């Protein structure tokens with residue numbers, strides 16, 4: 001498998017980056033357009049693998065869909081197809097077959113859906129016999145993946161009598177549920193969320209005249225990281241980000257202030273500059289922003305800031321077991337992380353000497369590649385295995401790094 005040698009820039013730079021658009025928003029809009037039979041084009045649709053997987057599935061005449069590694073596509077399509085008459089099969093990558101979907105399948109079965117597990121109980125691939133669904137009140141755990149909840153909420157307005165979800169336990173990735181409700185609102189859908197109960201009555205959807213996808217704040221996090229690890233005087237302009245974003249990961253801007261990155265919203269984007277003033281220790285609960293955890297772990301260690309990252313209970317069922325992947329790969333950079341093996345990642349400052357340029361494995365996880373590459377600003381030359389994995393959410397990541405002055409050599 002291919003790898004990429006990364007050589008950091010020598011000089012401080014001013015760089016302008018056109019960020020990719022959000023795959024989370026793109027995939028919701030594709031489903032909402034399909035459910036409301038809207039043919040209106042979506043502006044600035046993501047060109048990521050995950051959005052391509054959904055777009056291709058929705059525009060195909062086939063009854064078999066392979067969604068690859070795309071979690072949202074797998075979960076959203078399962079709910080969507082459950083109410084389309086026909087027999088459908090959805091599968092995905094080997095890793096997708098290890099990512100649980102039982103909570104969503106159980107909920108859909110309560111609405112009358114006929115879904116079979118084709119291999120392992122509780123996991124893809126699925127065979128779905130689509131039929132009309134009957135809405136009701138469903139209880140489901142809120143602490144495994146918010147994608148199950150978003151998938152159900154998006155079909156709710158067109159399910160007879162609507163759907164009421166009673167979420168049991170803590171709610172994980174809440175901003176993604178809010179994102180779903182805000183986008184449903186753009187399609188004229190009224191919903192209510194009180195404490196742990198979300199209700200979406202059956203109602204007519206009114207597609208908006210025009211929908212535009214925002215730039216991706218999760219992708220922006222790697223540029224905040226680069227700003228934090230660059231020389232003083234570096235300026236990074238990220239185009240397409242909005243201050244009043246629908247995305248929960250917009251929190252990254254404030255979270256980087258104590259790690260020495262200042263930001264200023266400007267016309268059409270945001271400008272990052274390095275203040276160089278970091279805290280002595282970083283602590284944060286990532287329950288609401290799980291996709292940012294890798295960015296912060298690598299940044300803090302490179303800045304010599306010990307940390308305690310909490311709320312990481314969902315990281316084990318993402319593209320890889322991210323907690324263990326981080327522990328293993330950070331060690332190659334000389335940082336010794338530890339975990340309770342449930343929901344946290346800790347670094348007390350322990351370091352080991354490294355003798356050769358690190359060769360980072362990415363475990364089919366785009367965020368491993370994107371969060372580790374900026375470490376080269378501190379460590380020097382390093383190698384990233386299987387760099388093409390970034391196309392899951394940010395296909396132009398390496399091209400953009402080149403704009404930032406990094407030299408990249410395929411090997």
Ligand SMILES: O=C(O)C1=C[C@@H](OP(=O)(O)O)[C@@H](O)[C@H](O)C1
Pocket residue numbers: 023024025072144145146147150172173176290291314
């Ligand atoms: O709904 C979404 O668009 C997402 C929800 C989150 O997943 P979980 O709800 O499984 O944490 C996030 O990690 C993922 O990248 C995208």
Ligand SMILES: C=C(OP(=O)(O)O)C(=O)O
Pocket residue numbers: 069070071072073291318319367393
């Ligand atoms: C977890 C992620 O994606 P998904 O669950 O949609 O595969 C991600 O992009 O970090």
